[in-house]
Amino acid sequence: MQLKGKYEFNGTQQQVWDLFTNPESLAQAMPGCQELRETGPGKYDALMKIGIAAVKGTYTGKFEIADPDPPNRYQLIGEGSGSPGFVKGTTDIQLTGSNDKTIVTYQGEVQVGGLIAGVGQRMISGIAKMMLNQFFKKMKKELKASGSAGS
Amino acid sequence: MPDPEARRWVGKRYKRKEDLRLLIGEGKFVDDIQLPKMKHAAIIRSPYPHALIKNIDTTQAEKLPGVRGILTGQDVKEMSKPFPCGVPIPPKYYSCAVDKVRYVGEPVAVVVADSRYIAEDALDLIQVDYEPLPVVMDIEEAAEPDAPVLHDNIGSNIYSHRLMQYGEPAKAFEEADLLVKGKFLFPKYGSTPIETYAVVASYNPVNQEFVIYNNYQGPFVNHSLVALALGIPENKMRWIVPTDIGGGFGTKTGVFPYIALIALASKKTGMTVKWIEDRREHLLASATGTDRVTYMEAAVKRDGTILALKDKAMDNTGGYIRAPEPGCAYRSTGNHTGAYQIRHLDREVMVVGTNKCLTSPNRGYTCQELYFSVERLVDMVAAQLGMDPAEIRFKNFIQPDQFPYTTATGGIYDAGNYQKAFQKALDIVDYPKWRQEQEKARQQGRYIGIGIATIVDPSVTNIAYVTTALTPEQRAKGHPKSGSGESMTIKMDPLGQVHVIACTNPQGQGHETVISQIVADELGIDPDGITVSNVVDTHDRVYTITTGSYSSRFASVGTNALVNATRKLKDKLFKIAAHLLEVSPDELVLENQKFHVKDQPEKSIAVRHVAGTAHWHQTALPEGMDVGLFASSLITMPTSKPPDELDRVDSSNTYGFCCEVIVVEIDPETCEIKFHKWASMHDSGTVLNPMILEGQVMGSITHGLGGALYEEFAYDENGQCLTASFQDYLCPTSMEVPDIDIGHVETPSPFTALGSKGAGEASCESVPVAVANAIADALAPLGVVINELPLTPSKIWHLIKEAKAKQA
Numbered sequence: 001m002q003l004k005g006k007y008e009f010n011g012t013q014q015q016v017w018d019l020f021t022n023p024e025s026l027a028q029a030m031p032g033c034q035e036l037r038e039t040g041p042g043k044y045d046a047l048m049k050i051g052i053a054a055v056k057g058t059y060t061g062k063f064e065i066a067d068p069d070p071p072n073r074y075q076l077i078g079e080g081s082g083s084p085g086f087v088k089g090t091t092d093i094q095l096t097g098s099n100d101k102t103i104v105t106y107q108g109e110v111q112v113g114g115l116i117a118g119v120g121q122r123m124i125s126g127i128a129k130m131m132l133n134q135f136f137k138k139m140k141k142e143l144k145a146s147g148s149a150g151s
Numbered sequence: 152m153p154d155p156e157a158r159r160w161v162g163k164r165y166k167r168k169e170d171l172r173l174l175i176g177e178g179k180f181v182d183d184i185q186l187p188k189m190k191h192a193a194i195i196r197s198p199y200p201h202a203l204i205k206n207i208d209t210t211q212a213e214k215l216p217g218v219r220g221i222l223t224g225q226d227v228k229e230m231s232k233p234f235p236c237g238v239p240i241p242p243k244y245y246s247c248a249v250d251k252v253r254y255v256g257e258p259v260a261v262v263v264a265d266s267r268y269i270a271e272d273a274l275d276l277i278q279v280d281y282e283p284l285p286v287v288m289d290i291e292e293a294a295e296p297d298a299p300v301l302h303d304n305i306g307s308n309i310y311s312h313r314l315m316q317y318g319e320p321a322k323a324f325e326e327a328d329l330l331v332k333g334k335f336l337f338p339k340y341g342s343t344p345i346e347t348y349a350v351v352a353s354y355n356p357v358n359q360e361f362v363i364y365n366n367y368q369g370p371f372v373n374h375s376l377v378a379l380a381l382g383i384p385e386n387k388m389r390w391i392v393p394t395d396i397g398g399g400f401g402t403k404t405g406v407f408p409y410i411a412l413i414a415l416a417s418k419k420t421g422m423t424v425k426w427i428e429d430r431r432e433h434l435l436a437s438a439t440g441t442d443r444v445t446y447m448e449a450a451v452k453r454d455g456t457i458l459a460l461k462d463k464a465m466d467n468t469g470g471y472i473r474a475p476e477p478g479c480a481y482r483s484t485g486n487h488t489g490a491y492q493i494r495h496l497d498r499e500v501m502v503v504g505t506n507k508c509l510t511s512p513n514r515g516y517t518c519q520e521l522y523f524s525v526e527r528l529v530d531m532v533a534a535q536l537g538m539d540p541a542e543i544r545f546k547n548f549i550q551p552d553q554f555p556y557t558t559a560t561g562g563i564y565d566a567g568n569y570q571k572a573f574q575k576a577l578d579i580v581d582y583p584k585w586r587q588e589q590e591k592a593r594q595q596g597r598y599i600g601i602g603i604a605t606i607v608d609p610s611v612t613n614i615a616y617v618t619t620a621l622t623p624e625q626r627a628k629g630h631p632k633s634g635s636g637e638s639m640t641i642k643m644d645p646l647g648q649v650h651v652i653a654c655t656n657p658q659g660q661g662h663e664t665v666i667s668q669i670v671a672d673e674l675g676i677d678p679d680g681i682t683v684s685n686v687v688d689t690h691d692r693v694y695t696i697t698t699g700s701y702s703s704r705f706a707s708v709g710t711n712a713l714v715n716a717t718r719k720l721k722d723k724l725f726k727i728a729a730h731l732l733e734v735s736p737d738e739l740v741l742e743n744q745k746f747h748v749k750d751q752p753e754k755s756i757a758v759r760h761v762a763g764t765a766h767w768h769q770t771a772l773p774e775g776m777d778v779g780l781f782a783s784s785l786i787t788m789p790t791s792k793p794p795d796e797l798d799r800v801d802s803s804n805t806y807g808f809c810c811e812v813i814v815v816e817i818d819p820e821t822c823e824i825k826f827h828k829w830a831s832m833h834d835s836g837t838v839l840n841p842m843i844l845e846g847q848v849m850g851s852i853t854h855g856l857g858g859a860l861y862e863e864f865a866y867d868e869n870g871q872c873l874t875a876s877f878q879d880y881l882c883p884t885s886m887e888v889p890d891i892d893i894g895h896v897e898t899p900s901p902f903t904a905l906g907s908k909g910a911g912e913a914s915c916e917s918v919p920v921a922v923a924n925a926i927a928d929a930l931a932p933l934g935v936v937i938n939e940l941p942l943t944p945s946k947i948w949h950l951i952k953e954a955k956a957k958q959a
Contacts, residue, residue, distance in 0.1 A: 083275040085198040111869055114198025114255065118435055118875025151512070 001125055003091065004107040007136040011143050013097025016104065017071030019143050020093060022091065026063075029138035031131045034058075048080060050131075057084035071095055076108075085114020104136070160668040160678050161905060164842045168663045168683075169395075178395040181349035181366045182427050189351070190219050190414055192426040193270035195260045195277055196436060197252035199290075200471075200506035200870025201299065202281035204250055207260060212276035217269035220420035221277070222261040222412075224249040230415050234380045234408065236474055237617050238311045239625070242302040244471040246380070246412035252281070253301050253470030254508050255872050256436025261412060263420045267427075269397050286506045286870040290444045290467045293503045301470060301504050301657035310468060311477040311502040311620050315798050317559040318495035320450075323459035325682070331532045332461075333418050334446050334777050336904060336939040337919075338863040339467070341513050342854065343882055344658070346397025346435060348406040348428035354357025354418040361388045361414050365406055366685035368392075368658050369699015372614070373407040374689055376474055380411050385689075388414075392656045392687035398660035400854070401512030403703065404475060405438030435875040439477040439501075439864050440513030441466040445524040450495075455538050455546040459495035460488065462524070466500075466517070469507040477502040479517045481619045484794075485562025485802035486518070486607045486949040489525050491547035494559045506832070506870045512701065514854055517915035518609065526604045526920040527938065530927065539586075540924070541577060545570060555901065562608065563790050564806045565900040565908070567834055572896040574607055576832035578810045579892050585828065593932060598817040599827070604917040605810040608835075609803030610703035610909025611635045613791040614696070616802035623796045634787040635704065635804050636695035639712040641670065641720050642781035645766035647744070647759030649674065649681045649938025652866040655700045655709055656687045660911065661843045666713060668840060669905065673717040674758075675741055695785060703909025706839060707805040707900070712784045715903035719782035728761045730773040764875055772785035787904060805900050807835040811921035817929050822944035822951070824860065824926070826889035831918075835910035836900040846912035848893050855918025857883045860941050933958065 004049025009016045019025050023044055027036035033049040041064035049058050068074040071094055079088035091108030112124060174179050191956040209221045227247040234244050259279055264270035285299040292298055293308040301308055324330070351364040361381070367373060367390070377387040390410075396403065409426065417424045428437065443466050444857050466479045468937070480500040487496060513519075533543040548569045549556050556564040585601055592599040615633040618626050640652040663683040671678035688695075700709075721741075728746035729736040732754060739746045747755035762780055764771050769778040788804035814827040831852055838844055844909045861881035865873045874880035899906025919940055926947065927937035933954040939946075 081198070113200075113869070113871050114196075115431070115875070117198075117867070117871035118255070118873065119431065119878075122879060 001110045001112070001128065003110055003128060003132070005107040005132065006103050009102045009104060009140060010100065012100055013071045013095050013102045015143065016095055016097070016102040016109055019139060019146065020104070021065060021068070021074070025139065025142045027093055028142055029135050031134045042066070046080065057082040059087065085112060085116040087112050087116070158672050160671045162838055163668070163840070165664060165668050165678060165840055167661045167843065168667060169661055173395070178396060179393040180346055180395050181351060181364050184351050184393065184425070186351065186353065186423050189425050190263050190265060190271050190422040190425060191267040192413060192424050193262050193267060193274055194212045194426070194432070195262070195279070195433070196273045197248060197257045197259050198254060199252055199281050199283055201257050201284040201286045201301070201583045202241045202252050202386050202951065203284065204248060204252060204259065205280040205282050208278040209260070212262060212273040215269065215273045215276060217265040218273050219263045219265070219422050221263070222247070222416045222419050224259065225786070226419055227415055230418065231380050231411060234376050234383055234473055236472055236476070237620055238472055238477055240305045242305060242471045246408040246415065254433070254436070254506050255870060256508055258412060261416045263416050263422055263424050267526065288505050288866055288870055288952065290442065290465050290503055290505065290508065293467070293505045294335065294465065294501060301506070308504045309501060310472040310504055311480060311500065311514050313500045313620065315498040315500065317797070317799065318459070320459045320461065320495040320497035323495040324461070326448045327458055328453040329451045329535060330448055330450060331528065331535050332448035333524070333528055333531055333938060334444070335527060337443040337445070337520040337523050338940050339439050339442035339507060340828045340858045340862040340864065342398070342400030342402045344398030344400060344402055347430060347433040348403070348409055349426070350406065350410050350413040351423065351425045352410070352417040353423040353923065354414065357436070359387060361384070362391065363388065363410055363414055364393065364703070365392050365410050366392060366396045366403060367406050367410070368396060368701055369656055369687070370701060370788040371689065371694055371699060372696050373404065375696065377407055377411045381414060387844045390687070390689045394686050395847065396656060396658040397702065400514040401516060402438050403658070404511040405509065408473070431875050434541065435872050435882050436508050438509055438511030441468060441510045441517060441520065443467070443517070443520040443825040445520070447524040447528050449528050449532050451536070453536070455536055455543045457491060457493050457529070457532065457547050459497070460493055461497040463499040464501070466502045467505050467507060467666045468502055469509040470504060471509055472502065472504065473509060475512065475617065477620045478512065478617055479510065481616050482516050482612065482802060483518050483521045483661070484560050484616055484619055484800050485558060486609045486806060487521065487560045488558055489522065490549060490605050490607050490808065492549055493547070496559055507866060508864065508872065514851065515912045515915040516702070518606070519855070519858060519919050520728050522604060522606045522916050523920045523923065523940070527923060530924050532847050533884065534931070540603050541582060544573065544603065561801055562803070562806065563801045565902045566836065566898045567806070567808045568896060568898050569605065569808050572808055572832045572834050573810050575894060575896060576810050576830040579830040579894065580812045580814060580828045582812065592792055596819070598819060598929040600815050600817070600925040600927065600929025602813040602815065602921045602923065602928060603811065604921035604924060606913070606917045608807040608809050608913035608916060609708040610807060610912070611788055611804040612702035612704070613788070613801055615791065615793045616800055619794050619798050619800055623798065626794065633791050633793045634695070634697055635708050635791045636697050636766065636785055636787040637704065637708040638693050638695060638698055638783065638785040639709070639716045640693065640781060640783040641716045643720065643762045645763050646933045647762040651681065651683045652692070653683060653712070654687055654692045654694045654698050655685060655705055657685060657700050659706060660700060660847070661838045661840065665839050665843065669710060669713055670717050673714060674721060676744065677929055693783060693785065702803065703912050706835065706907040706909050707903050708786070708788055710839070710907055711904050715784035715786055715888065719784065722782065723780065724758065724761050726773055726776065727765055728756050731756055731761065731764065743754070753856060790902065805902055805908035807833065807908050807910060807913055809833050809917050811914065813921050815922070815925040815929060817926065817947060822947040829889055829891045831891055831893045831914055832895040832896065833910060833913055834898050835913070836903065836908045837897055837906035838895055839905065839907050844910055845893065848914060851911055851914040852891060852918055853883050853888050855915045856888060856922065858919040859922035860943065863941050930944065930954070
């Protein structure tokens with residue numbers, strides 16, 4: 001499954017970069033994220049509870065921020081598995097700033113397996129879009145919070 | 152054969168004896184079995200299509216209260232052996248993945264717990280580490296030398312490969328005026344029986360014996376396979392199949408690995424273990440028919456005579472190959488040239504493996520794959536010659552006076568009148584009228600098409616066919632196989648009431664009913680009073696390795712055994728009556744439940760007095776006669792012989808005929824198919840019970856319609872199954888099935904006692920291609936090539952779009 005899109009943030013490129021590489025913010029914004037633990041530089045273990053249609057379950061997984069080119073781009077590599085199957089994907093995250101606005105572009109490919117593929121596939125791209133929306137909305141909130149904290 | 156006119160019950164719409172108990176919920180299925188201290192199993196299945204199993208951590212799951220034990224692939228490897236399979240190098244196929252998974256849904260471990268709920272919860276606590284491997288999903292790619300190899304011990308993904316020549320195909324191809332060829336893709340599609348797989352296994356360590364309830368439909372060859380895998384003598388494994396099975400269609404053949412798996416779970420945990428497959432498991436990982444790629448070419452004379460066929464077919468049995476495969480490729484050997492006088496055939500057969508779920512026979516067992524190519528090709532030949540598709544079939548049909556007809560491949564077609572049945576179907580539809588309608592419609596830009604398929608439906612598999620997977624030289628070194636035996640026992644109690652013990656474990660075919668009708672006619676009694684037990688028990692029943700209900704064999708060999716046993720019993724009754732009346736048996740007449748001397752009605756004895764004497768007054772019997780009243784018959788079909796040195800084999804022992812004539816119209820906007828007219832004509836010999844036959848034929852048509860328009864086990868390119876629920880695996884319901892005129896022509900088979908033969912699989916073989924031919928015919932002006940199924944609206948829409956783009 002191909003995923004791509006872009007979101008505009010009210011912040012400088014550096015602010016948005018800091019946000020997108022901050023595990024706490026990521027953990028706050030990721031839908032269903034119960035736990036995010038740093039295991040090395042740019043590497044995290046995650047525990048997520050996600051329901052896709054009738055397929056609900058707990059996933060344990062790993063995230064990695066690879067090939068960082070601050071504050072322009074990085075690659076987010078993730079994989080998770082749980083009783084409903086597995087999810088893995090690689091996404092290019094690109095930041096383009098102008099003045100106090102930054103556009104975050106993502107483009108990636110996600111593979112699902114097991115029950116989620118067999119039962120949820122027809123709904124999965126819709127659900128992925130919804131979850132990404134939730135994620136970016138929360139990230140915007142996080143940015144606002146950190147911005148107001150900083151001012 | 153008794154005069155059909157004298158039959159009082161056979162051929163009548165006698166109501167099914169089975170229905171009352173089924174309708175009021177009193178059927179007896181495996182899930183109705185409740186045993187003391189019974190525990191429940193759940194199976195963890197692979198989410199990967201191809202991966203190494205690096206580790207299985209069961210510690211958390213074992214701690215869950217109520218969990219009684221966990222069986223993993225390592226246990227299975229230590230406690231059992233791989234299942235044997237009739238290919239030169241079988242893969243190491245165990246009941247559970249060992250070290251490596253090869254399709255999504257493959258069992259990886261079994262949890263036994265106090266309830267299914269606890270067992271399912273425990274599955275979530277098992278950690279399996281996989282290391283994904285490259286996948287191969289395409290049949291032709293799987294056969295390439297650089298494809299990822301599924302089984303190291305085989306070294307390639309080719310499970311079976313043979314070249315076979317019948318007649319002189321090369322010469323026929325030289326003599327041809329025209330060659331017509333095509334490539335045909337048949338999807339992976341299956342059956343969706345209302346009852347899923349079910350097993351209750353119990354191991355007794357005292358006598359080292361398994362008692363296993365299951366819903367396997369036979370044949371009992373799988374009993375041997377499981378015993379071999381478990382490393383035990385067959386008499387240490389008792390199988391019991393309850394009275395009712397909720398549909399089989401071939402799919403239930405695939406329950407045998409689960410019988411072994413749950414048996415091992417019972418042995419390891421020391422518990423009686425029940426496992427009922429859920430629907431998701433069934434759609435994901437039970438068994439489907441094979442998907443097939445066919446390259447077929449016809450050598451044709453200008454007058455429409457088809458001289459020869461070249462056929463290269465590649466079947467896909469998925470991550471492993473297991474019995475009865477490679478039957479998929481060889482089962483239709485005898486009827487490979489269909490309803491036609493085609494005397495030359497060049498065959499290449501290949502069975503390959505990909506990372507898809509495993510296979511089993513699917514109602515019609517690859518005849519739908521075969522006829523999809525043959526009958527599409529016949530239409531293509533007609534189109535090239537400018538002939539009518541009905542005319543080319545009449546041109547090539549076997550003639551009524553040629554029966555019994557031996558095909559180029561060794562099939563012995565018992566009886567038929569294909570012309571008569573086909574003409575009847577054309578008449579019902581009013582074929583010439585619809586050809587005119589089609590012309591008019593085409594001028595208006597509408598897509599009307601007429602689809603025809605005329606096929607030969609094999610019934611009663613001869614077990615010999617499986618050995619054609621080996622070359623004649625390989626066969627000569629092994630043990631020959633042949634036969635299609637069935638067993639029936641009939642007994643009469645001291646009051647003259649009749650009980651029949653069958654071993655056909657039917658899955659809805661109504662054997663109790665038809666057995667009662669047949670026996671009632673043979674003995675001149677009322678069918679209502681006849682009782683039948685069809686509970687299979689390998690300890691208590693007498694059977695042969697071929698026993699069971701598969702390959703539509705009841706109406707042929709089942710009735711042969713029944714009539715034979717009944718006539719033996721009748722013969723004994725005559726002898727006793729004659730002895731008591733001090734006459735010879737041929738002086739007696741049986742009428743109104745009395746024996747009387749011909750022309751002397753007063754000199755008589757009631758059947759129940761004869762029966763009473765056999766039980767109560769044993770010294771009154773003729774000298775040397777066994778006491779009591781029962782008779783058994785275990786017989787095979789006379790044509791069930793091994794293949795000859797030229798690979799010719801009568802792979803089935805009776806052959807029915809079936810044809811479809813279907814008028815469709817395709818909506819140019821939505822590409823939805825509308826059925827204007829549909830005639831389905833059958834010749835399955837003598838009709839035993841028209842009502843039961845109607846149900847069987849209707850079911851078969853519907854199953855075929857599913858294959859034509861809806862059903863496919865679809866996978867994405869990464870090997871994930873996309874159709875693990877009825878939301879995505881579409882089956883036709885009553886809403887999708889149009890009005891169909893079903894008719895019968897009765898040409899009695901000379902090979903069966905009543906002239907009857909199998910009928911329930913025929914339309915499943917003819918409908919997919921007939922619908923495809925109708926759609927191809929509708930879209931012919933656009934030059935659309937129809938060579939795959941299912942023909943979903945989106946597929947047709949794309950084909951029309953592409954064709955229009957090409958024409959523009």
